[in-house]
Amino acid sequence: MANNIRTKQALIIVAIVLLTGFLFTRPIKGLVKPKEEAAKPAAMADQTATAQPSLEEISSTAKNLISSASSKEITVLENTYKGASGAEKLAEAQKLAQKWEDLEQPAPSALYLEVVANGESSLxxxxxxxxRFLKAFDNTQDSLLQPNMLQKANNAFTKALALDSTSLDAKTGLGITIVNGLGAPMQGIVMLREVVEKDPKNLKANMNLGMFAIKSGQFDKAIVRFNNIISQIKATPDAYFYLATAYESLGQNKEAIDAYLNSKKLAANPTLSSFIDKKVAELKNKR
Structure with a gap:
């Protein structure tokens, strides 16, 4: 039984890793056992306290991931930003945030958006x-940068909620950061459930509740959640993918195959398609 559980968890982790980068809502970072989950917030806080890379350091690292021409464009914008002040500086920060986002580098983009928010504090x-910090948290594989991005996301959503305590977007974002390590997971789940109670068709909150159900091994609940998302909110490739993962974990291979194929159809991503083709072949051989 223990081996079967570990096998299912391994399959989920592999699937989620493959999904990251193809799809656009929050993925689960991995499966954590209850004792590990309890210890995670403290470990995350310790990492965040010791790892505070500067904007310059993060931008420098990101420049190594883009073309030489794009790097030169960024440098020109950075020089203009450094020489500006007041409202002009915030405008230049916004330009840099957008440029980095266009280049698919969310970490420096998020830091410039933080500059804008600090200069003009609004919801x-x-x-x-x-x-943007959550996106950076999702996309980075840097174990030191991850907790930093998550902490900054938590801080941003906390400030947003302070400005508008009724903001469901702020409450959803804050709940996601808590579930992922900045507090007791159930505290975050309660926040997400409150969002869904007020807005039953809130895609982000529902998706994260479904993903947490998978993370905690509650596959039946995950199946109900993702089927509801698909039928009542939006049929997205990631909703189908997580639905397939939950079905597969319960040994419901026919249902898993159907869901995987729907994910492939909607995503139209060559890498994901290749993974799903292999997965479907494996599941058919088990039938």
């Missing part, structure tokens, strides 16, 4: 920064 600015 929209803090939500933009928080969402």
């Amino acid at each position: 929209a600015n803090w939500l933009n920064a928080g969402n």
Whole structure:
């Protein structure tokens, strides 16, 4: 039984890793056992306290991931930003945030959005920064940068909620950061459930509740959640993918195959398609 559980968890982790980068809502970072989950917030906090890379360091690292021409464009914008002040500096920070986002580098983009939010504190600015920090948290494989991005997302959503305590977007974002390590997971789940109670068709909150159900091994609940998302909110490739993962974990291979194929059809991503083709072949051989 223990081996079967570990095998299912391994399959889920592999599937989620493959999904990251193809799809656009929050993925689960991995499966954590209850004792590990309890210890995770403290470990995450310790890492965040010791790892505070500067904007310059993060931008320098990101420049190594883009073309030489794009790097030169960024440098020109950075020089203009450094020489500006007041409202002009914030405008230049916004330009840099957008440029980095266009180049698919969310970490430096998020840091510039944080500059904008600190300069002009508004609900929209803090939500933009928080969402971009979550995206950076999702996309980075840097174990030191991850907790930093998550902490900054938490801070941004906390400030957004302070400006508008009724903001469901702020509460959703804050709940996601808590579930992922900045507090007791159930505290974050309660926040997400409160969002869904007020807005039953909130895609982000529902997706994260479904993903947490998978993470905690509650596959039946995950299946109900993702089927509801698909039928009542939006049939997305990631919703189908997680649905397939939950079905597969319960040994319901026919249902898993159907869901995987729907994910492939909607995503139209060559890498994901290749993975799903192999997965479907494996599941057919088990029938």
